[in-house]
Amino acid sequence: MQTVIESSGICKKFGETVALDNITFNVGESEIFGLIGPDGAGKTTLFRIITTISLPDSGSMKVLGLDAIAGFRELRRRIGYMPGRFSLYQDLSVEENLEFYATVFGTTVKENYDLISDIYSHIEPFKKRLAGKLSGGMKQKLALSCALIHKPDLLVLDEPTTGVDAVSRQEFWDMLRKLRQHNITIIVSTPYMDEAMRCDRVGLIQGGRILTVDNPENIRTGFSAILYRIRAAEKYRLLIALRKYSGISSAYPFGDSVHATFRTGRIDESFREFLRSEGMENVTIEESPADIEDRFLELMAAVKTEQGK
Amino acid sequence: MKRFLGFVKKEFLHIFRDYRTLIILFGIPAAQIMIFGYVVSNDLKDAGVAFLDLSRDEVTQKLTDKICSSGFFRLTETLTSYNDIDKILKKGKTKAVIVFQKDFGRDLFAEGKTTMSVIADGSEPNMATLVTNYITAITTDFNIEQARAPGGAVSLISAQVRMFYNPSLQGHYMFVPGVITLIMILICALMTSVTITREKEFGTMEVLLVSPLRPTQIILGKVTPYFILSFINVIVILLLSWFVFGLPVKGSLVLLLAESMLYILMSLSLGILISTVSSTMQQAIFISMVGMMLPTILLSGFIYPIENMPWIYNWVSAIMPPRYFIIIIKDIMIKGTGFAYIWKETLILAFMTMVFIWLSIRNFRIRLH
Numbered sequence: 001m002q003t004v005i006e007s008s009g010i011c012k013k014f015g016e017t018v019a020l021d022n023i024t025f026n027v028g029e030s031e032i033f034g035l036i037g038p039d040g041a042g043k044t045t046l047f048r049i050i051t052t053i054s055l056p057d058s059g060s061m062k063v064l065g066l067d068a069i070a071g072f073r074e075l076r077r078r079i080g081y082m083p084g085r086f087s088l089y090q091d092l093s094v095e096e097n098l099e100f101y102a103t104v105f106g107t108t109v110k111e112n113y114d115l116i117s118d119i120y121s122h123i124e125p126f127k128k129r130l131a132g133k134l135s136g137g138m139k140q141k142l143a144l145s146c147a148l149i150h151k152p153d154l155l156v157l158d159e160p161t162t163g164v165d166a167v168s169r170q171e172f173w174d175m176l177r178k179l180r181q182h183n184i185t186i187i188v189s190t191p192y193m194d195e196a197m198r199c200d201r202v203g204l205i206q207g208g209r210i211l212t213v214d215n216p217e218n219i220r221t222g223f224s225a226i227l228y229r230i231r232a233a234e235k236y237r238l239l240i241a242l243r244k245y246s247g248i249s250s251a252y253p254f255g256d257s258v259h260a261t262f263r264t265g266r267i268d269e270s271f272r273e274f275l276r277s278e279g280m281e282n283v284t285i286e287e288s289p290a291d292i293e294d295r296f297l298e299l300m301a302a303v304k305t306e307q308g309k
Numbered sequence: 310m311k312r313f314l315g316f317v318k319k320e321f322l323h324i325f326r327d328y329r330t331l332i333i334l335f336g337i338p339a340a341q342i343m344i345f346g347y348v349v350s351n352d353l354k355d356a357g358v359a360f361l362d363l364s365r366d367e368v369t370q371k372l373t374d375k376i377c378s379s380g381f382f383r384l385t386e387t388l389t390s391y392n393d394i395d396k397i398l399k400k401g402k403t404k405a406v407i408v409f410q411k412d413f414g415r416d417l418f419a420e421g422k423t424t425m426s427v428i429a430d431g432s433e434p435n436m437a438t439l440v441t442n443y444i445t446a447i448t449t450d451f452n453i454e455q456a457r458a459p460g461g462a463v464s465l466i467s468a469q470v471r472m473f474y475n476p477s478l479q480g481h482y483m484f485v486p487g488v489i490t491l492i493m494i495l496i497c498a499l500m501t502s503v504t505i506t507r508e509k510e511f512g513t514m515e516v517l518l519v520s521p522l523r524p525t526q527i528i529l530g531k532v533t534p535y536f537i538l539s540f541i542n543v544i545v546i547l548l549l550s551w552f553v554f555g556l557p558v559k560g561s562l563v564l565l566l567a568e569s570m571l572y573i574l575m576s577l578s579l580g581i582l583i584s585t586v587s588s589t590m591q592q593a594i595f596i597s598m599v600g601m602m603l604p605t606i607l608l609s610g611f612i613y614p615i616e617n618m619p620w621i622y623n624w625v626s627a628i629m630p631p632r633y634f635i636i637i638i639k640d641i642m643i644k645g646t647g648f649a650y651i652w653k654e655t656l657i658l659a660f661m662t663m664v665f666i667w668l669s670i671r672n673f674r675i676r677l678h
Binding site for chain 2: 048051052053054055072073076077079081083085086087088089090091092096099100101103104105106146
């Protein structure tokens with residue numbers, strides 16, 4: 001498998017703030033690589049270096065076999081980029097936006113229509129509408145169509161699903177999976193950890209550092225502790241109570257339950273006693289396999305305690 | 310080339326879709342011409358004058374008629390004594406009182422000269438100067454008529470006011486070239502700097518950067534539509550000043566249009582330069598308005614003559630492009646001179662244009678940071 005992105009030791013500072021700290025990872029051909037991390041983790045900065053519009057302070061970035069600094073001209077022909085902010089012309093119609101990007105990249109809508117037809121067909125009925133008047137999900141589809149119109153070898157998507165409803169997010173990931181047939185490598189960032197499972201491989205980034213890179217299943221099974229899913233009528237009170245308990249190792253809210261791990265590993269009788277003393281009745285406790293999010297939170301917490309020391 | 314045309318098409322769409330841009334582009338120049346031409350002009354129209362005629366003879370009657378029928382003045386009152394002068398001037402409607410001494414006509418025929426007094430309201434110095442100038446001019450005119458008449462007398466009053474290039478003392482002549490100069494640099498620089506910074510602000514520049522478009526293609530694509538529209542604008546202004554003020558172009562129209570193109574190009578490249586140093590639209594507007602409008606009005610010779618400026622302002626004005634274009638356009642429009650007289654100014658403008666373009670392309674960032 002050929003390497004599409006080869007990042008080694010990338011560092012970038014903005015004044016005193018370290019945005020990227022020794023970023024090293026690879027992305028293989030036709031892969032969907034997810035970069036997961038909270039806001040301010042450095043995802044956008046890293047993507048801008050990959051797309052040649054920002055320069056690293058040190059380290060080397062090779063994209064599609066070319067140096068991202070020296071080969072920027074060639075790369076700009078072959079990369080499709082969708083920035084985090086909606087950046088199409090709001091005062092141009094859907095059709096006009098698409099046509100503009102097609103001509104800018106020296107192609108036509110017709111030529112690559114089959115590539116975008118799956119996505120574009122959703123918004124084609126509204127092709128006369130101004131882009132600024134589209135809903136969030138449609139804007140995102142249009143932006144993706146525009147980024148794809150020149151049949152790029154690498155597609156860089158910066159938080160494409162932020163601010164989009166759950167159904168559209170689902171659809172969006174389905175579309176990305178379909179794009180793999182066309183030999184397009186995709187690197188996508190997201191703050192939503194649940195989207196990690198839909199990538200081929202995932203890199204977890206926090207505070208400008210990559211914590212782990214692996215396929216989602218391996219990351220998930222890397223969870224080291226025994227996980228309990230705890231449920232009570234009042235979730236918030238339960239969470240507060242759990243965090244007070246001396247034997248607790250971690251407690252995070254997850255949907256309608258709280259995921260918790262314990263210093264002692266397994267739950268013992270003193271915990272049940274503690275719950276009773278807190279006045280928590282009807283609490284269900286069950287052992288459960290970890291989600292990928294549990295592993296992410298574990299990794300991130302580990303980094304935090306390390307930095308705390 | 311196709312890329313470039315695609316870009317130009319997109320820019321035109323932006324302009325035509327945003328009616329505000331169109332208003333700025335075409336409405337403001339027309340409004341400015343009207344405002345400057347009519348309101349801010351140095352013209353007199355129906356200024357109130359009163360007469361104190363102590364002579365009441367044929368000559369004073371004729372001169373009174375001539376002044377009142379000139380269109381510049383309007384008779385407010387006929388006075389009978391000196392004591393009324395102060396009273397009527399204080400009322401404010403009368404800008405000047407013209408006094409004919411006793412035996413005005415007889416003195417004129419007996420001695421060949423006589424004096425009339427013009428008492429103007431000095432609380433409005435500008436108006437007072439205008440009024441006295443106009444009355445002097447009309448009197449001189451009257452003298453000439455009298456001298457030409459069969460058996461007429463020789464010159465009566467020695468005040469000599471001669472007007473070059475603007476014999477009827479019409480202010481529009483002075484203002485139209487100035488307004489064209491001011492509007493073109495404002496509109497061109499403002500619009501281009503705003504349209505480029507808008508892409509930066511809305512994040513579309515980020516996408517344009519990650520595309521095969523070269524800086525020159527982006528810049529030229531931005532400039533071309535505005536160049537075309539500004540040129541149309543110049544023609545509209547010229548037509549307006551022709552139909553509304555009756556201002557002809559004395560020199561070569563082709564030369565005037567060619568020089569206008571050069572000036573537009575200069576203003577556009579200045580706008581690009583502004584956009585490369587500002588990151589928000591607000592900044593770009595601020596620099597174009599404050600940095601260019603005031604200096605253009607004050608230092609380009611548009612209103613205040615450069616010759617009268619202290620030497621330091623004179624030097625500052627030397628780097629203001631409008632200063633040269635005002636000379637060019639006045640020479641062509643009003644004096645009707647040819648290229649031989651303005652090649653120096655043309656050369657300076659061309660040089661400035663090249664410097665601005667060079668600086669803009671050098672400053673244009675191919676990356677974000």
